[in-house]
Every structure is written in C-alpha cells, then in structure tokens.
Amino acid sequence: MSTNAPTQTDPDTGEELHDVRLHVNGIVHQVRIPGRRLLSDALRHDLGLTGTHVGCEHGVCGACTVLLEGKPVRACLMFAVSAAGQELTTVEGLAAPDGRLGPVQQAFKECHGLQCGFCTPGFLTTITAGLRDNPDPTEDEAREMIGGNLCRCTGYQNIVSAVCRAAEIARLEPEGEQA
Amino acid sequence: MKPAPFSYSRPTTLEEALADLAADPDAKVLAGGQSLVPLLSMRLAAPSALVDINAVPGLDHVRADEEGVRVGALARHAAVMADPAARRVQPLVSLALERVAHPTIRNRGTTVGSLVHADASAEMPVVLVLLGGSITAASATGTRTIEAADLYVGPLESTLRHDEIATEAFFPALPDDAGVAFDEIARRHGDYALCGVAAVVRADEAGTITSVRAGYLSVSDLPTVVDLSEAFAAGAVDEASLDAAADLALASLEPAADIHATADYRAHLARVLTKRVVRQAHDDCTARREGDA
Ligand SMILES: Cc1cc2nc3c(=O)[nH]c(=O)nc-3n(C[C@H](O)[C@H](O)[C@H](O)COP(=O)(O)OP(=O)(O)OC[C@H]3O[C@@H](n4cnc5c(N)ncnc54)[C@H](O)[C@@H]3O)c2cc1C
Ligand code: FES
Numbered sequence: 001m002s003t004n005a006p007t008q009t010d011p012d013t014g015e016e017l018h019d020v021r022l023h024v025n026g027i028v029h030q031v032r033i034p035g036r037r038l039l040s041d042a043l044r045h046d047l048g049l050t051g052t053h054v055g056c057e058h059g060v061c062g063a064c065t066v067l068l069e070g071k072p073v074r075a076c077l078m079f080a081v082s083a084a085g086q087e088l089t090t091v092e093g094l095a096a097p098d099g100r101l102g103p104v105q106q107a108f109k110e111c112h113g114l115q116c117g118f119c120t121p122g123f124l125t126t127i128t129a130g131l132r133d134n135p136d137p138t139e140d141e142a143r144e145m146i147g148g149n150l151c152r153c154t155g156y157q158n159i160v161s162a163v164c165r166a167a168e169i170a171r172l173e174p175e176g177e178q179a
Numbered sequence: 180m181k182p183a184p185f186s187y188s189r190p191t192t193l194e195e196a197l198a199d200l201a202a203d204p205d206a207k208v209l210a211g212g213q214s215l216v217p218l219l220s221m222r223l224a225a226p227s228a229l230v231d232i233n234a235v236p237g238l239d240h241v242r243a244d245e246e247g248v249r250v251g252a253l254a255r256h257a258a259v260m261a262d263p264a265a266r267r268v269q270p271l272v273s274l275a276l277e278r279v280a281h282p283t284i285r286n287r288g289t290t291v292g293s294l295v296h297a298d299a300s301a302e303m304p305v306v307l308v309l310l311g312g313s314i315t316a317a318s319a320t321g322t323r324t325i326e327a328a329d330l331y332v333g334p335l336e337s338t339l340r341h342d343e344i345a346t347e348a349f350f351p352a353l354p355d356d357a358g359v360a361f362d363e364i365a366r367r368h369g370d371y372a373l374c375g376v377a378a379v380v381r382a383d384e385a386g387t388i389t390s391v392r393a394g395y396l397s398v399s400d401l402p403t404v405v406d407l408s409e410a411f412a413a414g415a416v417d418e419a420s421l422d423a424a425a426d427l428a429l430a431s432l433e434p435a436a437d438i439h440a441t442a443d444y445r446a447h448l449a450r451v452l453t454k455r456v457v458r459q460a461h462d463d464c465t466a467r468r469e470g471d472a
C-alpha cells in the first residue's frame with residue numbers, strides 16, 4: 001500500500017493535495033499540501049515556524065538546516081510529504097521549555113557568533129547535532145562541523161569560538177540538569 | 180523558484196515502486212533528493228511524477244564480505260562512510276565519500292543515487308568504474324546487473340532505463356597485493372572538485388609494481404579510468420616513472436574548461452594529482468603488506 005496518497009485536488013488548480021502529519025519540536029501538525037511543497041516552505045508558510053531560513057534553495061548555504069530524527073538535513077532539499085511521521089527539530093525547538101537559551105544559543109550570544117543572524121538558525125541546528133556526536137571538538141573539528149554552512153557577515157571566527165564555548169557550557173550543565 | 184507540480188507516490192514495496200515507475204514514462208525516482216530536488220527547484224527538470232523510494236524496506240543495507248561491499252539504494256553516504264567493515268574490505272569507497280559534499284548532505288544523499296545520477300564531477304562513479312564494480316537494476320520485468328564499464332554513456336547519462344530502480348551497488352574488495360589513494364582539488368573543502376584522481380597500485384611480494392590504474396573525475400565528460408602500468412614497467416615508483424605516468428594520463432584525457440577552471444589548469448591539476456595519488460597508493464600498498472607481515 002502506498003502511504004501518503006493524495007486525498008484531494010485543489011479546486012482552483014487541479015493539483016493533487018496530500019494530508020500530512022508533521023512532527024515538529026514535539027508537536028504534531030496536520031497540513032494539506034501538494035507533493036511539491038518543500039519542507040522549508042511547509043515549516044515557514046504552513047506552520048508559521050519562520051525560524052528556518054531560506055537562502056539559496058539548492059542545498060548550498062545551509063540556512064534551512066533542520067534536524068530529521070536528530071540528524072541535520074537541508075529542509076529545502078526535502079519535500080514535506082517525505083518527512084511525514086518523522087521527528088523534526090527546528091531552531092524553535094532548541095530552547096529549553098521555559099524559554100531559556102540552549103547551550104549553542106547561549107554560546108552564540110556570548111561569543112558574538114552572529115551579526116545579521118540570517119544564517120544563524122542553520123548553524124544552531126547543525127552545531128547542536130554536531131556536538132551530540134562529538135561533545136569535545138578541537139578547533140579544526142569545529143571548523144569541519146560548520147563547513148557546510150555559509151555566513152556572509154561574521155568571518156566565522158566567532159562561530160568557531162561559539163562551537164567550543166557551547167561544548168564547554170554543555171559539559172558544565174549536562175542536558176536536563178540545568179539549574 | 181519552486182518545483183513544477185508532479186504527482187507523488189511513496190510506495191512501501193519494491194514491486195509497487197516498479198509498477199508506479201513503469202506506469203509513467205516521465206516518472207522519476209526520488210532517493211536522497213540531494214541532486215534531484217535542486218534540479219526541480221531550478222526547473223531544469225519537471226517530471227510528471229516522483230516515486231519516493233524512501234519507504235521501501237530492505238534497501239538501506241551496507242554489507243561487506245571477502246568479495247566486496249554491497250550498498251543498498253537507501254544507504255546514505257554517511258552510513259556507508261562510517262561502516263567499519265566496508266572501510267576494511269574496500270578502503271577507497273570511504274576515502275572517496277569523505278570528499279562528497281558536506282556531512283549534512285551526506286546524511287540524506289545516497290551512494291547509489293550518486294552512482295546513477297552519473298555526474299562526471301562526482302566522486303563515486305569514477306570509483307565504481309576504477310574498481311570494476313556493478314549495479315543491480317530491477318524493473319517490473321526482472322533484474323539485471325550492469326557492469327560499471329557499461330554504465331556511463333554521457334554527461335548525466337547512464338544506461339539505467341527509466342523503468343528501472345538501482346537496488347544495489349557492488350564495489351569489489353581490495354586485493355591483498357593492492358593499495359589505494361584518493362585526492363582532489365576543490366575551491367573549498369566539500370565543493371565539487373575541479374579535478375580529482377583515485378588510484379589502485381598493485382605490487383608483487385618483492386615490492387615490484389605489477390599494475391597502476393587511475394580514475395579521473397571532473398576532467399572529462401565521463402568518469403575516465405586510465406591504465407598507467409606501462410609507465411612503471413621498471414617496477415618502481417620514482418620521479419621519472421611518475422612523470423611518464425602523468426604524460427600517459429593526459430594523452431587519454433581531454434580536460435574541459437568551465438567557469439571554475441581553464442582546460443590548461445585542469446590538465447595541470449591532473450598531472451600533479453596523478454603523481455601525488457599514485458605515490459600515495461604505492462605507499463598504501465607497501466604499508467598493507469608490512470601490516471600483514
Ligand atoms: C550542496 C551540495 C553539494 C554536493 N557536493 C557533491 C560532491 O562534492 N560530490 C558528489 O559526488 N556529489 C555531491 N552532491 C550530490 C550528492 O552526493 C547526492 O547525494 C547524489 O548526487 C545523489 O544522490 P541522492 O540519493 O540524493 O539522489 P536523488 O537526488 O534522489 O536522485 C538523483 C538522480 O538519480 C535518480 N535515482 C536516485 N536513486 C535511484 C535509484 N535507486 N534507482 C534509479 N534512479 C535513481 C533520480 O531519479 C535522479 O535522477 C552535492 C549535493 C549538494 C546539495
Ligand atoms: S536554503 Fe537550503 S541550503 Fe540554502
């Protein structure tokens with residue numbers, strides 16, 4: 001049996017529409033969308049989660065990076081229908097439930113890791129996953145971690161510092177034990 | 180820009196996926212989407228249907244035994260690269276994968292998708308040809324094996340038929356008497372290479388070279404493999420034999436110019452990389468023998 005078969009056609013355009021359940025930051029959303037809706041657009045336009053930014057729309061800049069089952073992926077290179085039922089985390093999901101900044105966010109703030117902030121959501125998601133795999137990166141490993149994300153403002157030095165600082169914060173305040 | 184409308188199916192069996200594909204000659208397979216989605220968004224392609232194979236079970240395997248490494252259609256680059264048995268059985272696969280895009284792209288892009296996308300500037304097609312690997316192709320009418328040597332026929336063009344799904348790629352194991360190396364020059368780490376070279380060097384018990392083959396990416400329209408053995412007829416790797424090998428390679432290549440590099444610059448890179456990579460593969464061959472001893 002095919003999953004995610006179209007359930008409706010758009011009365012204006014005749015385009016097939018799919019009913020899709022998107023699991024984002026622990027909340028389940030039901031949307032009715034065409035197969036061609038990019039995940040980045042579904043997050044921004046259908047769910048109003050505009051923290052995920054869209055720069056290049058062909059996988060190069062990294063601004064749209066979200067976590068799919070915990071792993072960073074380009075939201076502009078996936079269709080929302082393909083993400084049905086899988087756990088997604090956007091930048092909005094990185095803060096603590098009470099709104100306090102997560103370790104990577106806190107480190108970006110302390111180290112001036114952003115200027116205009118356009119690229120920042122993609123860096124935050126990428127680094128969050130990167131530090132989970134490698135909690136104590138060297139400076140070179142920090143550079144490698146962010147190598148797929150483009151920033152037009154910062155020159156990257158402060159972002160590299162923020163990766164190292166975030167690792168430090170996470171070590172001092174392990175997840176779930178933050179006072 | 181956004182993709183043009185298409186009808187989307189997400190079959191949960193291979194049979195159904197093949198039926199969906201056979202039903203529409205304009206349908207395309209969607210695997211990792213890391214090459215296809217940009218093409219759709221730029222409207223360089225507008226297929227009428229996409230058959231998303233990501234829900235088909237049993238296609239995400241990476242298996243390595245003494246024959247070689249078998250990679251399923253849904254095995255992501257990252258999973259293949261991280262597989263310790265695959266790395267041991269055929270180290271060239273993971274060496275090349277480390278140069279495919281960035282970790283985030285490798286989380287989603289599939290190795291088989293990269294092979295059938297048939298981009299001459301991609302790393303994996305030339306590795307498959309160099310190693311003499313193959314692809315298993317399934318269709319509603321049966322299954323066949325396509326040898327790497329018969330797979331690539333033009334820029335972005337393979338002999339896979341539109342109604343076929345490549346279910347598995349096979350990379351033969353590294354023989355005991357061989358060593359490998361891979362290197363490329365890109366404008367930035369993670370970008371497509373301006374030129375890349377992979378090499379397999381074989382030597383006998385005494386350390387005398389018996390064969391040297393090199394594969395070139397981003398140089399010609401097709402992934403190209405050149406037999407450089409005759410440059411090493413004397414059996415050793417030295418400056419003179421490496422120069423002769425580079426001459427031999429360039430006689431078989433027609434470096435192309437694009438906005439990133441002139442043809443002359445590409446030829447220069449091919450020369451420098453040939454010498455570097457053959458030397459490294461020879462060192463690797465020696466090290467493996469010593470490691471065995
Ligand atoms: C920013 C960026 C940088 C990149 N850099 C590199 C790089 O340096 N080197 C490199 O090699 N690649 C690079 N890539 C491409 C990446 O490696 C892709 O993973 C790969 O080219 C295609 O694999 P995919 O699974 O994403 O295939 P898709 O994009 O899903 O499909 C690609 C094509 O293959 C067909 N196809 C896919 N799987 C099958 C199958 N099983 N059977 C039949 N047809 C199939 C599709 O129909 C489509 O025509 C880059 C991509 C991006 C976005
Ligand atoms: S918007 Fe997705 S990578 Fe640039």
Ligand code: FES
Nearest residue numbers: 115117151152153
């Ligand atoms: S802070 Fe402006 S693009 Fe990175």
